[in-house]
Amino acid sequence: MAADQTDEQLMRRFQRGEARAFETLMLRHRTPVYSFLLRLTGERTRAEDLAQETFMRLVKGAATWEPRAAVRTWLFTIARNLAVDAARRQAFRATESLDATSIDGPRARHAPPAATGPGPDEEAEAAQLRPRLEAALASLPAEQREVFLLREHAGLSFPEIAEATGVNENTVKSRVRYALLALRERLAADGVVAGAAAAPRGGDAP
Amino acid sequence: MIHQPRRDELLDLALGLLEPAQARALEAHSAGCDACRAELAALRQTRQALGGLPPIEAPERGAAVVLAAARQVAEATRAGRRPGWAAPRWLWGGSIGLAGAAALAVLLLRLSGPNLPGPLSDDREALLGQATPAATAAPPAGDAPASLDEVATAKAPAPLVAPQAESFAPARRAKKAVGVRGAQGDALGFVASPTAGGAPPAAPAPRAELAAEAKVELSSKRAARLAAPAAAAAARSDSLAERAPCRLEQRRRLVRGADGQVTGRVREGRYPAPGGEVPLSVEERFGPDGRLLGATVRAGERRITVSEADAAAGRLEPLPGVVLARTAAEAVSAPPRCER
Numbered sequence: 001m002a003a004d005q006t007d008e009q010l011m012r013r014f015q016r017g018e019a020r021a022f023e024t025l026m027l028r029h030r031t032p033v034y035s036f037l038l039r040l041t042g043e044r045t046r047a048e049d050l051a052q053e054t055f056m057r058l059v060k061g062a063a064t065w066e067p068r069a070a071v072r073t074w075l076f077t078i079a080r081n082l083a084v085d086a087a088r089r090q091a092f093r094a095t096e097s098l099d100a101t102s103i104d105g106p107r108a109r110h111a112p113p114a115a116t117g118p119g120p121d122e123e124a125e126a127a128q129l130r131p132r133l134e135a136a137l138a139s140l141p142a143e144q145r146e147v148f149l150l151r152e153h154a155g156l157s158f159p160e161i162a163e164a165t166g167v168n169e170n171t172v173k174s175r176v177r178y179a180l181l182a183l184r185e186r187l188a189a190d191g192v193v194a195g196a197a198a199a200p201r202g203g204d205a206p
Numbered sequence: 207m208i209h210q211p212r213r214d215e216l217l218d219l220a221l222g223l224l225e226p227a228q229a230r231a232l233e234a235h236s237a238g239c240d241a242c243r244a245e246l247a248a249l250r251q252t253r254q255a256l257g258g259l260p261p262i263e264a265p266e267r268g269a270a271v272v273l274a275a276a277r278q279v280a281e282a283t284r285a286g287r288r289p290g291w292a293a294p295r296w297l298w299g300g301s302i303g304l305a306g307a308a309a310l311a312v313l314l315l316r317l318s319g320p321n322l323p324g325p326l327s328d329d330r331e332a333l334l335g336q337a338t339p340a341a342t343a344a345p346p347a348g349d350a351p352a353s354l355d356e357v358a359t360a361k362a363p364a365p366l367v368a369p370q371a372e373s374f375a376p377a378r379r380a381k382k383a384v385g386v387r388g389a390q391g392d393a394l395g396f397v398a399s400p401t402a403g404g405a406p407p408a409a410p411a412p413r414a415e416l417a418a419e420a421k422v423e424l425s426s427k428r429a430a431r432l433a434a435p436a437a438a439a440a441a442r443s444d445s446l447a448e449r450a451p452c453r454l455e456q457r458r459r460l461v462r463g464a465d466g467q468v469t470g471r472v473r474e475g476r477y478p479a480p481g482g483e484v485p486l487s488v489e490e491r492f493g494p495d496g497r498l499l500g501a502t503v504r505a506g507e508r509r510i511t512v513s514e515a516d517a518a519a520g521r522l523e524p525l526p527g528v529v530l531a532r533t534a535a536e537a538v539s540a541p542p543r544c545e546r
Contacts, residue, residue, distance in 0.1 A: 014276070014280060015283070016283070016284070017280045017281065017283040017284030017285075018280060019273070019276045019277040019279075019280035019281070020520075022273070022276040022280065023273055023276065026269065026272065026273065026276075030264040030269065031261045031262070031263055031264045032261055033264070034261075034262065034263075034264035034265075035261040035262045035264075038262050039262075048264075048265055048267065048268060049268075051264060051268070052268035052269075052271065052272060055272040056272055056275060059272065059275045059276045059279055060279075062279065063279075063283070129255070130259065133255055133256055133259055134259065136256065137256060137259070148256070152253065152256065152257035153257065153259070153261075173223060176221060177214065177217045177218070177221065180217055180220065180221060180249060180252060180253060181217060181249075183252050183256055184248055184249050184252040187251075187252050187255070188248065192255065193248045193251045193252055193255075194244060194247070194248045194251075
């Protein structure tokens, strides 16, 4: 019934006082939001807390929400900002700033989030590969990682990511390029993808 | 060798950032250039592998708390927007009786009215959707004023509705009308959560309903005004670790089937009654798919059976403050109450 409604329809219903609409909304997004936060922070407990807080903010802010804003964008913006706030406030990684503007900034040293365990139907090969992929993701500088996650996992558009992260669209695109390049090189070093055949290293991305 | 000027273009192509014409041109070039083709393949493979990482399942923990908050806000919102929201069934059913219900309505009104918004610490109780025993006591009509003042304690609320006694007879006449709306309200799947002690309950509407039907002077606008701060108060809370009062649920255990699946939950505690407290037991039964199949609630002599139809219709609060889990998962992930 509610499952085939858009986020925006559900939010409207919640604004009118239907708590169930919110429940549907939350069921739909809590795993993506949690995954995003876990991969962003690398800490399970922190990600859980932040995810809960993200949805609390949604509850609190629902009254002021206007249909022109995509709920999904809003949700990930909240999640992202909470993660940044938490990182700043507690300086849980002294060497890292999520808002660092230089891509040459200190690299994230997060342990990759442990996989939740491969599903029974997952092939052994995929199960072996996954930790390496997670590790590659975790090795990205935070500002590249967040942009890559927002783009590739959350499915936000570049203008939406620009809004969520507070940088301009060109910077977002540039970060995604750097992220992909870094990931590609890391996976090549890991033997997951073909090695870069004498590929010149960086220097020409805007 | 990758042509230097193409580096960004290949990245953009792999990322889907190029204009269609540009993309076609570069694809065409790559088809005839080994280095570009290999690099493009590797980039696409990388993007696919990382973009395709499965999501990591969110833990159940914490969800119930957020949903409780959402219910509070939703109820307050509805109360504000639609003052005609109905009284839940328990208000006129069973042993509480209509007089008691009316007194309860007045009690809640008095408690919530002047105190809004409540202090933060009390909001947490509202968030957890648990009523304090005092608020649910539903004193008999005759005792109402004294009990009210007792319960209201330090809050010293100014009476909003003076002539309580007058409300009973008209309210009785209004019973049927209220009942119809009650059914509608229930069908939406909400439970009223009368909560006292300064935490504004998110159900001023049923009170307004009864009072208005009873021709007591309480305008819809006023009910709406009462509701708005309730929403704000419920929304203000953000620390969720606080425990709700434990009287209603002093013991809790899950019942599991042979395969370990949760098939039920039993909670025991004390329930407020006019003459003091009575033993309370709440037994929920869940089906193989985890849905609530039914429940039996015993409060002293009183026994309430919640059917599968009730559960499906979202009638999940057989007694004020006694809220049933809709699913086994909800029961499992219920916020900690009195276990620790």
